[in-house]
Amino acid sequence: MSKIFSRYGDGTPFETTEKELMEDLVAGTQDAAERGKIDPLSQDDLDHIADIMKCRYTAVGVDPGYECVLTYDGAPIKLIRTNVNVDRLQALQIYEKLMGADTLEMGFVDYSYKPIKHIVTYEQPLMEQALLSTTAPIIYGAQPNLGLYSQPDGPFPNPAELLPAGRIAEAKESYEKAVEEAVRDMVYVASAMYESGADGIILDTVGAAGDADALAGLKTAQILKAKYPDISIEMGMAGEFVLGMHGSLEFEGVRLAGLYNHQMLELAEQVGVDIFGTVMNTNTTESAAWNLARAITFTKSCTDIAKIPIHANMGMGVGGVTVNDHTPIDITSKASKAMVEVCRLDGL
Amino acid sequence: MIEAQILEKAKKLLVEQDKEGVEAIARQIIASGHDPLELMDKALIPGITEVGDHFGRGVMFLPELMQAADAMKSATDIVNDALTNTDNGKKQGKKGKILIATVKGDVHDIGKCIVVSLMRANGFEVFDLGRDVDTDTIIEKAVEHDVDIIGTSALLTTTMSQQKILEEALKSAGLRDRFATMVGGAPCTPRWAARIGADAYAEDAQDGIRRVKEIINGK
Numbered sequence: 368m369s370k371i372f373s374r375y376g377d378g379t380p381f382e383t384t385e386k387e388l389m390e391d392l393v394a395g396t397q398d399a400a401e402r403g404k405i406d407p408l409s410q411d412d413l414d415h416i417a418d419i420m421k422c423r424y425t426a427v428g429v430d431p432g433y434e435c436v437l438t439y440d441g442a443p444i445k446l447i448r449t450n451v452n453v454d455r456l457q458a459l460q461i462y463e464k465l466m467g468a469d470t471l472e473m474g475f476v477d478y479s480y481k482p483i484k485h486i487v488t489y490e491q492p493l494m495e496q497a498l499l500s501t502t503a504p505i506i507y508g509a510q511p512n513l514g515l516y517s518q519p520d521g522p523f524p525n526p527a528e529l530l531p532a533g534r535i536a537e538a539k540e541s542y543e544k545a546v547e548e549a550v551r552d553m554v555y556v557a558s559a560m561y562e563s564g565a566d567g568i569i570l571d572t573v574g575a576a577g578d579a580d581a582l583a584g585l586k587t588a589q590i591l592k593a594k595y596p597d598i599s600i601e602m603g604m605a606g607e608f609v610l611g612m613h614g615s616l617e618f619e620g621v622r623l624a625g626l627y628n629h630q631m632l633e634l635a636e637q638v639g640v641d642i643f644g645t646v647m648n649t650n651t652t653e654s655a656a657w658n659l660a661r662a663i664t665f666t667k668s669c670t671d672i673a674k675i676p677i678h679a680n681m682g683m684g685v686g687g688v689t690v691n692d693h694t695p696i697d698i699t700s701k702a703s704k705a706m707v708e709v710c711r712l713d714g715l
Numbered sequence: 716m717i718e719a720q721i722l723e724k725a726k727k728l729l730v731e732q733d734k735e736g737v738e739a740i741a742r743q744i745i746a747s748g749h750d751p752l753e754l755m756d757k758a759l760i761p762g763i764t765e766v767g768d769h770f771g772r773g774v775m776f777l778p779e780l781m782q783a784a785d786a787m788k789s790a791t792d793i794v795n796d797a798l799t800n801t802d803n804g805k806k807q808g809k810k811g812k813i814l815i816a817t818v819k820g821d822v823h824d825i826g827k828c829i830v831v832s833l834m835r836a837n838g839f840e841v842f843d844l845g846r847d848v849d850t851d852t853i854i855e856k857a858v859e860h861d862v863d864i865i866g867t868s869a870l871l872t873t874t875m876s877q878q879k880i881l882e883e884a885l886k887s888a889g890l891r892d893r894f895a896t897m898v899g900g901a902p903c904t905p906r907w908a909a910r911i912g913a914d915a916y917a918e919d920a921q922d923g924i925r926r927v928k929e930i931i932n933g934k
Contacts, residue, residue: 377904402772531831533785535778577777611776625773651904652918683872690902692872 371421374698376658377651378689388417388656395660403627405668408660416705420656426700429707436714438470438678440508440571441478456497463503472508472569473497479512480553487556491563498564506601507560508569511553511583513576516545526612542579542613549583554590567599575605577612578623585618585638592639602635603644603680604628607665629668636674645669646680651690655698659687659705667710676713679706717749722758729762732782734789741793751794763787767921788835795838810838811863811931816853817846818877823870833920839927850877850884857894864930869900879911895930899923
């Protein structure tokens with residue numbers, strides 16, 4: 368029996384057999400099902416993923432009929448990060464005209480809402496120029512990034528120092544204060560950019576700093592929708608579940624800590640979010656097959672119940688893709704194809 | 716042998732972060748003449764492992780994790796005090812000194828703090844240098860405290876290269892054989908540890924404790 372080329376989650380290549388490949392797929396879906404208390408993938412789905420993983424082509428694409436919206440988050444920042452010397456406006460044009468992006472995201476290099484409030488008047492004319500020189504919808508995006516609200520970067524005591532010292536009530540209070548500040552900043556920046564013509568707002572990597580971060584994202588979306596009923600909001604997760612850094616924060620009576628993507632999706636829909644971005648982290652010590660089956664299981668639990676479009680995050684360290692600065696085309700394209708076809712995904 | 720019911724109760728108290736309850740049961744077992752190491756091996760270590768697993772699954776959260784680690788530390792202190800004057804203490808193996816830091820350019824330290832708490836709870840002397848620590852400082856402090864192991868954490872693919880720089884710096888300084896090195900953090904793998912020449916890779920806090928014990932007991 369010929370060996371099948373595969374990779375570990377850290378990108379290291381290895382060869383596997385058909386039997387081992389299926390064992391990894393089964394273990395991956397079972398892990399997701401057990402953790403998220405969701406249905407595992409069917410044998411048909413696992414067979415379909417196995418067929419894609421076994422394919423000897425280096426790069427693959429979706430079957431006809433499965434084409435979906437392709438977008439990139441933090442697009443202008445990523446070209447600069449790879450030392451391509453173009454400004455942000457040109458970067459958006461490159462993504463639209465050369466790289467097939469269906470929607471575009473304008474973002475500031477820091478990619479956090481807090482620092483943008485000081486320069487928002489410089490962001491607004493750039494957004495207007497970008498809108499005039501491209502045709503795809505342009506969404507303005509950044510992260511809540513609650514880490515910027517605790518010392519030394521912000522005004523409140525640092526929970527990461529308080530918690531290990533046993534000062535739990537103080538740490539929780541610090542998170543609660545940070546939520547209020549972050550919501551104020553995000554609403555301010557998002558309003559300014561929407562009023563400058565942005566087609567929508569991305570609240571990206573919501574929950575990266577835990578349940579307080581998720582609460583800030585949900586509150587912001589709720590306020591923006593009340594303020595601008597026609598605003599389009601995309602909310603992207605930070606991981607497969609919301610980390611409980613505070614532990615007891617609630618939104619509309621639902622405890623946020625420990626919510627998996629499909630549970631956060633329901634809250635996002637409740638506040639009027641228009642597109643939900645799922646995120647499943649890659650385990651570097653497991654195989655690509657294990658990671659992919661797991662990521663698809665979690666994502667399918669969203670697409671099965673979603674009333675709004677789901678755009679899965681597929682890239683370095685998420686969605687079953689390996690943790691490489693430049694992700695290998697084999698696993699990136701195979702994971703994307705499998706994710707789209709099994710979940711009947713709306714977008715990547 | 717300690718009754719299974721008592722061991723189960725001790726484990727449950729720890730998982731529920733009942734510090735006073737855990738301390739009381741530890742004292743009760745020691746006073747009744749039972750082996751405190753049995754309490755550690757069959758109740759407290761499985762208990763803190765369960766807490767870590769619950770945290771990894773989003774069932775238990777950081778404040779609870781910290782409180783459980785605090786209860787574990789108190790119980791470990793009580794057990795260590797009791798072991799000091801008993802023959803059983805010899806079985807526990809040599810305790811070691813560990814330096815831990817998040818590498819230069821990386822400000823993530825929550826995971827590292829959990830590792831530090833668990834290591835202290837397990838009786839190791841830990842020197843926590845914090846986050847964003849440059850290689851020279853790590854080496855300087857390792858020499859100053861005469862540690863057995865240098866553990867570094869990196870959460871980013873862009874900062875994990877600092878772990879390789881540390882290996883090279885230790886070699887250049889002629890200190891590589893003096894310290895064992897251990898790496899951890901989300902992008903790190905056993906293959907990364909082997910590639911850069913680190914002595915061990917730890918997948919999580921519990922695994923870190925296992926690796927540290929292997930290194931210390933193997934010295």
